[in-house]
Amino acid sequence: MTYDQLKQTALIQFAQLGYEGASLTVIANEVGIKKQSIYTHFKSKDDLYIQTFLDATDCEIDFVKQFVQDHQSKTLKDVLFRFLTEYLNRFEHNDNMKFFMRTSFYPPVQHEEVIKTGSNKFVDRLESLFTALFEQNSDELRNDVTAETAALAFLTMLDGLLVELIYGIPERLQKRSKQSWFVYWQGIRKESGE
DSSP states (O other): OHHHHHHHHHHHHHHHHHHHHOOHHHHHHHHTSOGGGGGGTOSSHHHHHHHHHHHHHHHHHHHHHHHHHHTTTSOHHHHHHHHHHHHHHHHHHOHHHHHHHHHHHSOOGGGHHHHHHHHHHHHHHHHHHHHHHHHHTGGGBOTTOOHHHHHHHHHHHHHHHHHHHHHSOHHHHHHHHHHHHHHHHHHHBOOTTO
16 A cells, blocks of 8 residues: 555656655655655665656556547547547646656656656557557548558647647647647548548
8 A cells, every 4th residue: 555655646746846856755754654664665766766657657558548448439530639638638637647748758867768668668559559540440531541640640740739738838739739630630531532
């Protein structure tokens, strides 16, 4: 129980303050233990950080997987648009996503390789999930757009919007989201008679 409480509390600290700003003393106090007791569960702050990141990666993958599964009965356009909207909104309200994105974009130098590996695992899994979604709905795609092409273009648009989410301002994110979605959908959808 304390192991999971430590990771959950650490996740919030790391999401808000980053690796450098998070304090083991504060984490221990919030869990109701002494700082030294953290070392019963984790070798170091680095170990706690990495374990929390690995869990956060799996959690983000599970969120996307569950979202796609829950919306299978909807049209392709609806699934994609809802995903973009909900995933971008998730950042504001979900500490796991905040931590995952913050860590992926600003990895501590000493953990850069581990973070890149986890981030690439996330990206690869998204590519697989969305390619499968497009394959299932290939009848909605233009004849010259493959499932893989549609998935890669969608994820590239998502990447750009995530950068805007982290570095930009809400008004610009909303404008870019709306405009990029419009151009993207027009580019992949099958016209009647095609």
